[in-house]
Amino acid sequence: MISVQKVHKVFNKGKANQVDAIQGVDVGIGEKEFLVIVGSNGSGKTTLLNLVAGSILPTSGSIHIDGNDVTKLADYNRSEWIARVFQNPLSGTAPDLSILDNFRLAAIRTKPKGLSIGINDGFKKLVKDKISTLGMGLENKIEQPMGTLSGGQRQALTLLMSVMDTCKVLLLDEPTAALDPKSADVVMKTADKLITDFGLTAILVTHNLKEAYIYGNRIIQMAEGKVLRDMDKEKKSTLKQNDLYDWFG
Amino acid sequence: MDLYLSALVQGLCLSGIALGIFISMKIFNIPDITTDGSYTLGGVVTAKMLVLHQPVFVSLPVVIVAGALAGALTGLIHTKLKINALLAGILVMTALYSVNLTLMGRSNIPLINTSSIFTLLNISADPNHNTFLILLVFVALVTLIIGYLLKTDFGIAMRATGNSETMIRALGVNTDRMKITGLALANALTALSGFMITQFQGFADINMGIGIVIVGLGSVIIAETLINWFRITSVWISLLFVLSGAIVFQFVLAFTLSLGVNPNLLKIVTAVFVLLIVSLPRLSASFKNPS
Numbered sequence: 131m132i133s134v135q136k137v138h139k140v141f142n143k144g145k146a147n148q149v150d151a152i153q154g155v156d157v158g159i160g161e162k163e164f165l166v167i168v169g170s171n172g173s174g175k176t177t178l179l180n181l182v183a184g185s186i187l188p189t190s191g192s193i194h195i196d197g198n199d200v201t202k203l204a205d206y207n208r209s210e211w212i213a214r215v216f217q218n219p220l221s222g223t224a225p226d227l228s229i230l231d232n233f234r235l236a237a238i239r240t241k242p243k244g245l246s247i248g249i250n251d252g253f254k255k256l257v258k259d260k261i262s263t264l265g266m267g268l269e270n271k272i273e274q275p276m277g278t279l280s281g282g283q284r285q286a287l288t289l290l291m292s293v294m295d296t297c298k299v300l301l302l303d304e305p306t307a308a309l310d311p312k313s314a315d316v317v318m319k320t321a322d323k324l325i326t327d328f329g330l331t332a333i334l335v336t337h338n339l340k341e342a343y344i345y346g347n348r349i350i351q352m353a354e355g356k357v358l359r360d361m362d363k364e365k366k367s368t369l370k371q372n373d374l375y376d377w378f379g
Numbered sequence: 380m381d382l383y384l385s386a387l388v389q390g391l392c393l394s395g396i397a398l399g400i401f402i403s404m405k406i407f408n409i410p411d412i413t414t415d416g417s418y419t420l421g422g423v424v425t426a427k428m429l430v431l432h433q434p435v436f437v438s439l440p441v442v443i444v445a446g447a448l449a450g451a452l453t454g455l456i457h458t459k460l461k462i463n464a465l466l467a468g469i470l471v472m473t474a475l476y477s478v479n480l481t482l483m484g485r486s487n488i489p490l491i492n493t494s495s496i497f498t499l500l501n502i503s504a505d506p507n508h509n510t511f512l513i514l515l516v517f518v519a520l521v522t523l524i525i526g527y528l529l530k531t532d533f534g535i536a537m538r539a540t541g542n543s544e545t546m547i548r549a550l551g552v553n554t555d556r557m558k559i560t561g562l563a564l565a566n567a568l569t570a571l572s573g574f575m576i577t578q579f580q581g582f583a584d585i586n587m588g589i590g591i592v593i594v595g596l597g598s599v600i601i602a603e604t605l606i607n608w609f610r611i612t613s614v615w616i617s618l619l620f621v622l623s624g625a626i627v628f629q630f631v632l633a634f635t636l637s638l639g640v641n642p643n644l645l646k647i648v649t650a651v652f653v654l655l656i657v658s659l660p661r662l663s664a665s666f667k668n669p670s
Contacts, residue, residue: 209550213549222543223546227539235539245531247527
């Protein structure tokens with residue numbers, strides 16, 4: 131589904147503050163694979179995720195998604211395949227827009243945003259039904275601005291929004307880093323359920339080793355812009371949580 | 380014309396600027412001051428078209444396109460060359476001064492014995508009421524179009540662009556193109572104000588736009604205060620508040636003049652008035668919680 135080949139990313143090339151964030155990464159991610167990426171700060175894991183998302187473009191190498199060469203495509207041109215959840219709950223939603231407006235935009239992620247009114251009674255009912263599956267009681271608040279909700283509620287809604295339109299790849303950039311343990315648990319369980327139910331290919335970047343242990347069917351450890359360890363489903367299932375802590379020892 | 384009816388009519392004429400600033404400042408979060416130039420451009424193009432005896436269905440689209448081009452230029456400079464929006468606006472505004480002067484060929488075009496939108500229809504026998512009614516219908520139509528636009532999928536994407544750029548890019552919107560479109564729309568509305576005021580006052584002048592941006596800012600800030608006060612989320616009510624803001628603003632100026640204040644001091648009164656509205660929420664908060 132996703133193929134990253136010989137990718138390098140250099141920031142501030144030729145200047146005193148040059149950073150070689152990604153130094154020759156080759157990763158192939160199969161369909162319905164749920165890849166977890168761990169690594170210390172500055173290891174390049176978020177940069178790699180942003181390269182796949184298209185927020186930044188590689189210095190060299192190529193990136194393919196679903197057989198399409200997307201190396202030079204901007205992030206907004208990759209939304210055809212990719213939905214994202216950000217570390218900051220504020221980034222994944224528009225706070226001043228109503229929940230309903232946010233969902234409308236998500237529902238037309240892969241389509242042009244035209245000059246017709248897309249929010250009708252049918253759409254409102256659809257959104258209410260979807261939101262009620264979260265069991266947070268938010269289905270009666272769809273006219274409220276998104277900004278009135280808590281971070282956990284917003285992350286959960288962002289996840290739901292990602293499957294409002296056809297979605298193949300879900301990118302999760304430390305989605306629980308800003309949340310309390312209970313909300314984090316709800317968000318990760320929702321993510322895992324959606325990934326299974328919709329057969330998504332997913333990448334989760336996380337600092338939380340417990341999450342890295344529980345979720346996903348493949349794990350990669352990155353260090354200094356390179357892939358240090360790569361464990362497939364079989365190896366990951368034999369992995370113990372303490373082994374993960376040892377990686378950072 | 381009665382001072383307050385005159386203020387009302389002026390408020391309606393200037394509501395285009397208010398709507399334009401509402402779009403650039405509140406929806407896109409971009410401080411755009413192309414306004415001074417695009418307002419004059421609207422007026423100049425209108426005067427030129429009227430002198431050439433062009434009918435309104437020709438002059439109106441030309442004015443809209445002229446304003447939109449000015450805004451799109453600011454948008455292009457801001458997004459593609461990554462120039463600060465304020466500076467991009469100043470650059471285009473400055474350049475427009477020469478464009479306007481060249482278009483007019485002199486600094487002032489009086490409109491004598493030319494038709495206008497106000498002679499198009501005779502709704503009321505009293506010409507002043509007629510002017511007011513025609514403007515009311517025109518402004519209502521413009522507001523309806525903008526309100527509808529903001530409710531469409533495109534409009535929601537516009538609102539999201541100014542609110543959460545990372546989100547809307549992830550949802551497949553080219554934010555650069557959206558900002559250029561938004562600034563084009565905002566300045567087309569501003570040019571419409573130039574269109575209306577030129578026909579109302581019967582002349583276009585190269586200096587008519589100097590400091591006009593404050594009218595839009597003041598109107599939007601009045602509207603914003605009301606919107607926050609009443610916790611308004613409806614697009615329609617927000618737009619109505621912006622229109623009211625434009626009218627209230629002119630009433631305050633008319634009232635100041637009626638008190639016998641020297642017209643030379645009008646700009647300082649305007650500035651102080653806007654300062655007052657901006658600082659009102661803070662001032663009232665610090666009176667309640669002195670610390």
